[in-house]
Amino acid sequence: RTGTYRQLFHPEQLISGKEDAANNFARGHYTVGKEIVDLCLDRVRKLADNCTGLQGFLVFNAVGGGTGSGLGSLLLERLSVDYGKKSKLGFTIYPSPQVSTAVVEPYNSVLSTHSLLEHTDVAVLLDNEAIYDICRRSLDIERPTYTNLNRLISQVISSLTTSLRFDGAINVDITEFQTNLVPYPRIHFMLSSYAPVISAAKAYHEQLSIPEITNAVFEPASMMAKCDPRHGKYMACCLMYRGDVVPKDVNAAVGTIKTKRTVQFVDWCPTGFKCGINYQPPTVVPGGDLAKVQRAVCMISNNTAVAEVFSRIDHKFDLMYSKRAFVHWYVGEGMEEGEFSEAREDLAALEKDYEEVGAEGGDDEEDEGEEY
Numbered sequence: 001r002t003g004t005y006r007q008l009f010h011p012e013q014l015i016s017g018k019e020d021a022a023n024n025f026a027r028g029h030y031t032v033g034k035e036i037v038d039l040c041l042d043r044v045r046k047l048a049d050n051c052t053g054l055q056g057f058l059v060f061n062a063v064g065g066g067t068g069s070g071l072g073s074l075l076l077e078r079l080s081v082d083y084g085k086k087s088k089l090g091f092t093i094y095p096s097p098q099v100s101t102a103v104v105e106p107y108n109s110v111l112s113t114h115s116l117l118e119h120t121d122v123a124v125l126l127d128n129e130a131i132y133d134i135c136r137r138s139l140d141i142e143r144p145t146y147t148n149l150n151r152l153i154s155q156v157i158s159s160l161t162t163s164l165r166f167d168g169a170i171n172v173d174i175t176e177f178q179t180n181l182v183p184y185p186r187i188h189f190m191l192s193s194y195a196p197v198i199s200a201a202k203a204y205h206e207q208l209s210i211p212e213i214t215n216a217v218f219e220p221a222s223m224m225a226k227c228d229p230r231h232g233k234y235m236a237c238c239l240m241y242r243g244d245v246v247p248k249d250v251n252a253a254v255g256t257i258k259t260k261r262t263v264q265f266v267d268w269c270p271t272g273f274k275c276g277i278n279y280q281p282p283t284v285v286p287g288g289d290l291a292k293v294q295r296a297v298c299m300i301s302n303n304t305a306v307a308e309v310f311s312r313i314d315h316k317f318d319l320m321y322s323k324r325a326f327v328h329w330y331v332g333e334g335m336e337e338g339e340f341s342e343a344r345e346d347l348a349a350l351e352k353d354y355e356e357v358g359a360e361g362g363d364d365e366e367d368e369g370e371e372y
Contacts, residue, residue: 013043021066023102025111026333028070037074041082048083055164055174056087058157059120064095064105069112076119087174090120091157094309096129097226104326106316107340113310114343117186117350121178124190124300125225125309126153137221138197139289151288156192156224159240159298162278169247172240172276180274181236181302186353189306191229193222194298196291203291210245210295214253217299218263225309232305233266233358238274243281243295250275266304266358304358307351314347 017036021028048054057079061072079088095105102108116123131152135144163171182188195216196208217239220228241250254273257263265272282296320326321340331337 013047015040015043021070023064023104023108024066024329024333025070025073025108026066026330026335028066028068028072029074029111030070030334032067033071033074037071037078040075041078044079045082054083054086056089056121057083058089058091058161060091062093063109063112063116064093064100064102066108068093069108073112073115073119077115080119087121087178088119089160089174089177090116090123091153092116092123092125094125094127094225095313096127097312099129099132104320104329106313106320107326107330109313110317110347111339111343113313113350114346117346120188122181122188122190124156124192125306126192127225127309130224130226134197134222134224135289139199140201141289148289151285151290152194152197153224154285155282155290155296156194156298156300158283159194159242159296160300162240162242162280163276166278166280169277169279170275171278172238172274176274177238177300181238181300183235183269183302184353184357186350187235187302187357189302189309190300191227191303191306192224192298192300193217193219194224194296195222196293196296197222198291198293199289200291203293208293208295210241210249210297211253211256213295213297214239214250214257217297218257218260225306227305227308229301229303229305230262230264231308232303232354233264234272235266235269235302235304235357236272236274237299237301237303238276240276240278240298240300241295242278242297243293245277245279245295247275247277250277304354307354310347310351310354314344314351317344 015036017032019032021032059072059076062068063072076088095109128149131149132144134152135141135148141148164173181190195213198206216222220230223229239250239254254275281294284290284292321344327337327340
């Protein structure tokens with residue numbers, strides 16, 4: 001409302017509340033949420049009515065706090081009701097392993113993931129700690145702020161939507177992501193990475209070739225969530241190149257990746273790469289951290305290692321829930337205790353799903369593979 005870009009959005013489309021969800025999922029979902037959600041849907045409806053071909057929704061939320069998790073889930077549930085078949089892409093910030101902003105993060109995350117499982121088609125997992133590290137390491141920012149983090153995340157989102165906005169050799173639209181990245185409906189939590197992340201000071205000295213940036217996005221250190229893709233297997237990955245890039249170079253770079261021992265694919269998905277090329281070079285925010293480069297690549301990948309993020313949160317959830325710590329705050333806002341165990345069981349099932357998908361294909365998996 002007050003920043004440099006306040007002209008971008010119509011003031012009526014910006015909704016803010018007076019009340020805080022106090023880090024409490026139940027407050028965000030039931031108490032405060034139900035008062036504001038109709039207003040939100042009303043504004044969404046206004047925008048949707050102006051669209052000639054509405055493709056879907058991009059939802060940005062964090063699941064550690066109360067509003068992002070509670071109101072975020074409520075909004076997703078209601079969007080499913082109102083716009084059933086439209087795809088929903090979530091960019092979801094999960095609590096980091098080391099950096100925590102609230103004691104009850106594990107509760108909120110588990111409760112929220114329960115509805116993300118059902119109501120988003122693709123969710124890109126992000127976590128602040130991973131992005132802090134990228135800022136420190138690659139951009140030499142000693143104490144990154146949320147603005148620094150957001151600038152990096154926005155590059156990923158920008159790469160995802162370029163093909164809707166500009167012309168390119170191989171365009172990728174939002175439904176195409178889903179088709180190529182989601183082998184089974186529940187296995188839709190993605191890792192993202194972006195290259196080159198390089199500060200303006202260094203950019204002049206480095207030639208960033210297509211093989212170099214392609215290798216960079218597969219580096220564990222480039223992942224925007226704290227989990228190591230080497231611990232899991234890739235089911236699929238989407239590479240979106242932008243700028244001065246030709247298909248021949250991309251194919252060569254991908255060929256090299258395929259020969260690498262560190263990048264392992266599940267045995268039932270032999271090809272696994274989906275590439276998009278867009279001729280619009282990456283744009284940078286004036287006065288931002290990133291250098292203006294000729295070419296960049298963004299990778300969204302579906303890797304079984306994502307389960308690490310969930311098992312970490314589940315473990316913390318179990319420690320607190322075994323003592324029923326803090327639960328009364330949630331029940332006091334109109335939630336039932338059964339919702340905790342239901343959400344937790346759903347996540348346990350999800351961890352199991354990831355385990356099975358990554359397991360070497362036996363006979364029963366073979367059949368599923370055939371159908372698909």
